[in-house]
Amino acid sequence: MLEDKKQTFLANFVAKTADKDSSLAKQEALKALENLEFPTTREEYWKYTRVGKITNANYSQSPSFNVSDISRYLVEGLEAYIVVFVNGFFSEELSDISKAKGITICPIAKARKEYVDQFEQYFGGLSKHESQFFSAVNTVYNTNGVYLNIQKNSLVDKPIHMINLTDAENAAYNPRNLFVVEENAEVTIINSYETVSGSSFTNSTTEIYVKEGANVDSYILQNQSETSNQVNEIDVVQKANSTYTANTVTLNGGLVRNNYNIEVKGQGCETNLYGLYLTSGNQHIDNHTIVDHIEPNCESNEVYIGVMDDASTAVFNGKVFVRSEAQKTNAYQQNKNMLLTDNASAYSKPELEIYADDVKCSHGSTTGQVDEEAIFYLQTRGVSEVSARKMMIRAFANEILDNIKIDALRDILESKIDERFS
Amino acid sequence: MLSIKNLSASVDGTEILKGLNLEVNAGEVHAIMGPNGSGKSTLASVVAGKDDYEVLGEITLNGKDILELAPEERAAEGVFLAFQYPVEIPGVSNVNFLKTAVNDIRAYKGLPPMVAKDFLKMLKEKQALVELDKKLSSRSVNEGFSGGEKKRNEIFQMAMLNPKLAILDETDSGLDIDALRIVANGVNKLKSLDNATIVITHYQRLLDYIIPDFVHVLYDGKIIKSGTKELALELEEKGYDWLIKPEMAQ
Ligand SMILES: Nc1ncnc2c1ncn2[C@@H]1O[C@H](COP(=O)(O)OP(=O)(O)OP(=O)(O)O)[C@@H](O)[C@H]1O
Ligand SMILES: [Mg+2]
Numbered sequence: 040m041l042e043d044k045k046q047t048f049l050a051n052f053v054a055k056t057a058d059k060d061s062s063l064a065k066q067e068a069l070k071a072l073e074n075l076e077f078p079t080t081r082e083e084y085w086k087y088t089r090v091g092k093i094t095n096a097n098y099s100q101s102p103s104f105n106v107s108d109i110s111r112y113l114v115e116g117l118e119a120y121i122v123v124f125v126n127g128f129f130s131e132e133l134s135d136i137s138k139a140k141g142i143t144i145c146p147i148a149k150a151r152k153e154y155v156d157q158f159e160q161y162f163g164g165l166s167k168h169e170s171q172f173f174s175a176v177n178t179v180y181n182t183n184g185v186y187l188n189i190q191k192n193s194l195v196d197k198p199i200h201m202i203n204l205t206d207a208e209n210a211a212y213n214p215r216n217l218f219v220v221e222e223n224a225e226v227t228i229i230n231s232y233e234t235v236s237g238s239s240f241t242n243s244t245t246e247i248y249v250k251e252g253a254n255v256d257s258y259i260l261q262n263q264s265e266t267s268n269q270v271n272e273i274d275v276v277q278k279a280n281s282t283y284t285a286n287t288v289t290l291n292g293g294l295v296r297n298n299y300n301i302e303v304k305g306q307g308c309e310t311n312l313y314g315l316y317l318t319s320g321n322q323h324i325d326n327h328t329i330v331d332h333i334e335p336n337c338e339s340n341e342v343y344i345g346v347m348d349d350a351s352t353a354v355f356n357g358k359v360f361v362r363s364e365a366q367k368t369n370a371y372q373q374n375k376n377m378l379l380t381d382n383a384s385a386y387s388k389p390e391l392e393i394y395a396d397d398v399k400c401s402h403g404s405t406t407g408q409v410d411e412e413a414i415f416y417l418q419t420r421g422v423s424e425v426s427a428r429k430m431m432i433r434a435f436a437n438e439i440l441d442n443i444k445i446d447a448l449r450d451i452l453e454s455k456i457d458e459r460f461s
Numbered sequence: 462m463l464s465i466k467n468l469s470a471s472v473d474g475t476e477i478l479k480g481l482n483l484e485v486n487a488g489e490v491h492a493i494m495g496p497n498g499s500g501k502s503t504l505a506s507v508v509a510g511k512d513d514y515e516v517l518g519e520i521t522l523n524g525k526d527i528l529e530l531a532p533e534e535r536a537a538e539g540v541f542l543a544f545q546y547p548v549e550i551p552g553v554s555n556v557n558f559l560k561t562a563v564n565d566i567r568a569y570k571g572l573p574p575m576v577a578k579d580f581l582k583m584l585k586e587k588q589a590l591v592e593l594d595k596k597l598s599s600r601s602v603n604e605g606f607s608g609g610e611k612k613r614n615e616i617f618q619m620a621m622l623n624p625k626l627a628i629l630d631e632t633d634s635g636l637d638i639d640a641l642r643i644v645a646n647g648v649n650k651l652k653s654l655d656n657a658t659i660v661i662t663h664y665q666r667l668l669d670y671i672i673p674d675f676v677h678v679l680y681d682g683k684i685i686k687s688g689t690k691e692l693a694l695e696l697e698e699k700g701y702d703w704l705i706k707p708e709m710a711q
Pocket of ligand 1 (some may be wrong): 472496497
């Protein structure tokens, strides 16, 4: 019975797998899928998130799309390389990657044929396709996504913005990204997910190799319709003296699950994970992160902040491992939730597992409500209640927005947040 | 200007204000004194519009019933409360929130937002008036301010908003001698024939600087005695017992 459901679900993707992939990872994932089942709340990793919404749906098989104008999905005022996918398919007409210097950037389907050696070396090296159902599905059925290689010592002149759009009813797609950032290269990557119309399931997997001395500043913006669901796995390996920063901003969506897995495999690394989620309605936003400190002298900072309205739910589970070799690790982890109603809920579990003795680690979690005394105080100065609440929420969210280094991006996020609470 | 008639306020069935009457005219300074827990701050909160209380009776400002107005509407009508315990608001900058406050009040009155240049000019002027460190006004509201700095910030905000009726709730507590003089000076400079001030205090010290026209004693939710500035001196000397005892004997 369950096996039937699994086959029915997987059948949604078969027709869309456009290219031939004979990679080892795919073989591993196919094999794993024979035994892997849908995640259930009986597993610790999925304890607070039921995936029935995703696995019970029927997805349409129509790959066509009608998007012709993407201006409203660009970051206004930001010069960037643009890569556009619609319903999981690369759109050459809507993309603009022509003048990219020091970088190789192409749809992953093309990379599979043109960069065979690199592909074999990196594809599937980090993804959890042997243990995680959705990762396995992505590894077998991935439709498209981006292969990115930043050459040694290249400082990429503009951010690379990948725009994932859907405009179909019940669209389901498996974007697969592979980023290789070579020694001492620097790059800023924005990945945005938006709904043009309809509803969708996005099952995204991204592998990122951050080599010695490289610096990756990445942004994920999730702003899909309330009837759209997303599972998003990001697997990162960092080599010595590298910096990896992720800002994950979830503004909208139905069920959203983000899985970050960061292996810090070199000394002198810096890892920053920042997250902001604003939930409303019956939304369910789940952020799971793992930072694994394997080598000494590294630093990780993690701050996730959520503002929850209506009957929405947020889950945060952050694990930091400090292995016995990883002396002098500095790890900080914090989750803060602001509940705007009594019906909103937050499940928060920051965890530290430390096997080294000479480390500085701290973690914490707070869940509270808007400070009504402060609202009254602001009102007595003439500030309307709506503005006062907006000010308080913005002040709370600013801790994350302050980390956004791209001004144009920060501006649009600020105005989107203000709009939301007006 | 302010007329309070038979005001009572309760929380969860416990009456805190018990039929209070007070008339304050434009141009006047009233001092309210009284033992701890007698209801002074509650009176201030109820006038400012805090909705934790069940309120009966009447409060009018220049003839307008303000009991049904939201706190921000009362502020726009000219009510200002300097808090006994100013609230710390991390992440909200003093200047930015004052800009919003000034412009929200202007909008209420049908006026366009203030031009940035004029706002800055006013900011500088008022900072100078209460000798507030520039650094403080750009920081988050009251966050990490010392006790005295918070009180000075209250008077700075009052100066920015130029209210008709200012209620200063123990603004003198926590101020050093110099700060007390500066704050009192600020209040006196802002005084005019069209506005009124209510100072809530425990000490004559403040009233040496801000000279009241009337002094009231609030006890157990009611004003049990009113007089002129001499009453404050008498209280300083004799305490409240002589007023309370006969009251209790009733
Ligand atoms: N929201 C509330 N809930 C419960 N009790 C309250 C509330 N507000 C005030 N009270 C009570 O009402 C009484 C009067 O308090 P209030 O703060 O008005 O006194 P006060 O005269 O300002 O005292 P002080 O001189 O100490 O500042 C106190 O007993 C106080 O505990
Ligand atoms: Mg008081």
